[in-house]
Amino acid sequence: MTSFETVLDRFARKRVLVVGDIMLDRFVYGHVSRISPEAPAPVIETTGPVDVIGGAGNVARNVVSLGAACDIIAVVGCDDAAWSIRAGLESCGIATDGLIEVPRRVTTVKTRFVAHLHNTHLLRADTEETTPVSEKIEEAIIAAAKSRIAAVDAVILSDYAKGVLTRNVIAQVISAARRAEKPVIVDPKGIDYARYRGATALKPNVGELAQALGRPIANDETAVKAAARSLIEQTSCESVLVTRGERGMLLVSRDGEAVSFDTTARRVVDVSGPGDTVVASFALALVSDAGTRNAARLANVAAGIVVGKKGTSQVTANELREQLLSRPHFEFREKIKHMDAAADCVAAWRREGLTVGFTNGCFDLIHPGHVQLLCEARSHCDRLIVGLNSDASVKRLKGATRPVQPEDARSVVLAGLAFVDAVVLFAEDTPIELIARIKPDILVKGADYRIDQVVGREIVESYGGRVVLVDLLPDSSTTLIIDRLKADVAPPPYPPPQAVEGREEVLAKVK
16 A cells, blocks of 8 residues: 555646547636616626636646646637637646647637626626648547547546547547556446546546436435446446536446445635546546555545536645644644554554554664654654564663663653654563564564564565665764763764765655
8 A cells, every 4th residue: 555645746747648529617706786677687896807728727827736747739820719718728837739729619718707806606698619620630539539549648638528528539548558458447437438448547527427327326425336337337347437516536446346335624705617627536546556445535535626616616735634634633642642642553553545654663762763764664654653662672682771760751852853743662572572562564664674574574564564674864863962961072073974974865754
């Protein structure tokens, strides 16, 4: 299982190809203070339009805002809206050479009139052309997609039923992506979902799911699960991620697994474009080794963030990091737990899709070597548990004069470190019983051990976990500190440059 921290870090090394219907979302904001004397309609005193890229363009903008690179292939007309779309893409670092101009075809523009008070949408006026593109334009789209697929990690088909994603375009792009072993994520439209056959995943909402199956579907978990399974049979896709509005999302996989996610939205300001955010974040997480379930969990959190923003908006990797990895506000002594409480914590973290790491030691006098070990250990997981030898255990291991600090004091110091999420005392010489109970995903030890010497390795590897060895700072130990104090010798200058190479990067990860 890959930690969310690692998944989010990997976004910066990914590239996504978006193919679909691009449009201009125009928001005309203003104040409403009276009703028109000519008709029972509100009069809006506007402050001028705000243009943002929507549709497939908003998917691309979300990919970029999450830290990845993006190519886009879409069709525009020869008009002012097309010029605005080009300028908008260029402003966020997306190349426009994939925009195919079609003379006499209008660029889709959705104009929303919005009252500032409570962000109330009064009216939407659409200018669009939905006829399928010609064979010549189909060929241009297919050629542009095929020329880019080898260089990307995933393909997103953003279908708004504006005539770009014809049956032929969809089939050719999916086929080319499958040959290149690149996943295809589809944000679908219409009633003919058979044309998406072979895609990796589909992301309909409940209304679109009902339309695809030609029957009403209640927005309850049982009905949506059954409908999603029917869609999987119809399209042979690997999974269907259904967005359910205020009820969150439901992921159904071909193997029969079904997982629901409650909405994480704290407030809803605008529902323009959350589907674009979902499909972009889901695709990126999937190719960053999150696994299907955690990719859906991450996409659900992304949707909860974006609906709290005004207009057609995007989510950043830092916003996701804050939501997914932030700790509850608690007094640091609450981090000090008995084994049963620690096991309960681990179960709760796992329900949230978080990876759990474990390391252990005496941690008698906390020194820079300890800090680096714990800091690097935390960079490999979403939550870190530290197993701490009890006083009796330390005496058996280190001698009658140790520990210098009693277990209560050592526990408090460890709990005060931001990158430590729980501290558990154990009385045995080794933490084998503790490891067997909490079953960490990652077991971390210093590189002064070999993998085969790490206590608990067999247990962790038996259920698919892994062992990570991290480099230690040289000449950094409690024993050396005590010896220097006894000899009244001044400590060496710190930090030695060769010993701390890369520590800034490690600290940046933890932040």
